[in-house]
Amino acid sequence: MRVITLNNNAFKKKCSELIEKIDFQPDLIIGVQNGGAFVLNEFKISGKFGGADFEVVKIQRKDNFKNNFFAKLFLKYIPLKLADKLRVYEHSQVMDSLRSLTEKQLLSLEINSDIDHQKAPKSILLVDDAIDTGSTMFVVKNNLARIFGDCQIKTAVISWTIPESIVKPDFYIFNDVLVRYPWSKDFKE
Numbered sequence: 001m002r003v004i005t006l007n008n009n010a011f012k013k014k015c016s017e018l019i020e021k022i023d024f025q026p027d028l029i030i031g032v033q034n035g036g037a038f039v040l041n042e043f044k045i046s047g048k049f050g051g052a053d054f055e056v057v058k059i060q061r062k063d064n065f066k067n068n069f070f071a072k073l074f075l076k077y078i079p080l081k082l083a084d085k086l087r088v089y090e091h092s093q094v095m096d097s098l099r100s101l102t103e104k105q106l107l108s109l110e111i112n113s114d115i116d117h118q119k120a121p122k123s124i125l126l127v128d129d130a131i132d133t134g135s136t137m138f139v140v141k142n143n144l145a146r147i148f149g150d151c152q153i154k155t156a157v158i159s160w161t162i163p164e165s166i167v168k169p170d171f172y173i174f175n176d177v178l179v180r181y182p183w184s185k186d187f188k189e
Contacts, residue, residue, distance in 0.1 A: 001088050001161075001176065001177070001178055002176075002177050002178070003084040003088065003177075003178045003179075003180060004174075004177060004178070004179055004180065005080075005179075005180040005187065005188075006158075006179055006180070006181055006182070007182060007189065008182050011038070011042075011158075011181060011182060012042060014158050014173050015039055015042035015043070015046075015158070016042070016046065017173055018039075018156055018157075018158060018171060018172070018173055019042070019043060019046050019048055021156075021171045021173075022048075022125065022154075022156060022171050024123060024125075024152075024154065025049070025051065025052070025123070026049065026052050026121070026123045026124055026125035026154070027051070027052060027053065027121035027122055027123050027124070028052060028053045028054075028055065028121040028123075028124045028125070029043055029044075029049055029052050029053070029054050029055075029124070029125045029127060030054075030055050030056065030057055030124060030125070030126050030127070030140070030144070031043075031054070031055075031056045031057075031127050031128070032056075032057055032058075032059065032126060032127070032128040032136055032137070032140055033056055033057065033058040033059075034058075034183065035128055035129025035130065035181060035183065036056070036126075036127050036128035036129060037056050038129065038181070038182075038183060039127045039128060039129055039156075039157075039158065040054060040056060040127050043127060049125075052125075053119070053121075057140055057143075059136050059139055059140065071185075075185045075186040076185070076186070076188075078186070080186075080188060083180075083186040083188075086186070088178065120148050120149065120151070121148060121151055122151055122152065123151060123152040123153075123154070124144060124148070124151055124152070124153045124154070125153075125154050125155070125156060126140055126141065126144075126153065126154070126155045126156070127155075127156050127157070128155075128156075128157050129157065129158050129159065129179070129181055130157055130158060130159040130160070130161055130179060131155070131157050131159075131160050131161065131162075131165050131167060131168075131169050131172075132161045132162055132165065133162060133165055133166060134162070134165030134166035134167035134168070135166055137155055137166075137167040137169075138166045138167050141153050141155075141167065154170040154171070155167060155169045155170050155171070156169060156170065156171040156172065157169045157171075157172050157173075158172070158173050158174060158179060158181075159172065159173065159174040159175075159177055159178070159179040160172040160174065160175050160176075161176065161177070161178055162176075163175070163176065
């Protein structure tokens, strides 16, 4: 699997490409933190979605290794080739975990959000940096469908890494590519 690195300028350019692919006008655009908040910001400043509201939601995932102080230090100073190999290894672990996910487990998870429930949107665009297993998007989409009822929900990401993901994005730039973003713990200029 290929690993690429996007610096800030390349990230902004890929967001612009993604924005151009979107062929509908949502009432509400939601960024899924953490990476989706950066994508959401680019959508805000693009001006294409002037009538839309913008919100952020968060789902807490277990990421014990990357949040460990020593792991952060290790990732910061290892050579990029080794960091790429670790990303590919982590990706294979994620693919294995996809087989063990159950719909019941995912339906029990909730999102953290302050979205105004009084204003029911007719169309929502969920944005994130990547879809791997699709479990995060699945949880967010199902929570929003429960909150807002019958509304159209579409998804947009920079990278879709696993073709067998639970949720397949409606709009994306890269397929089957791992992307290192400026906010990634192993990002190097």
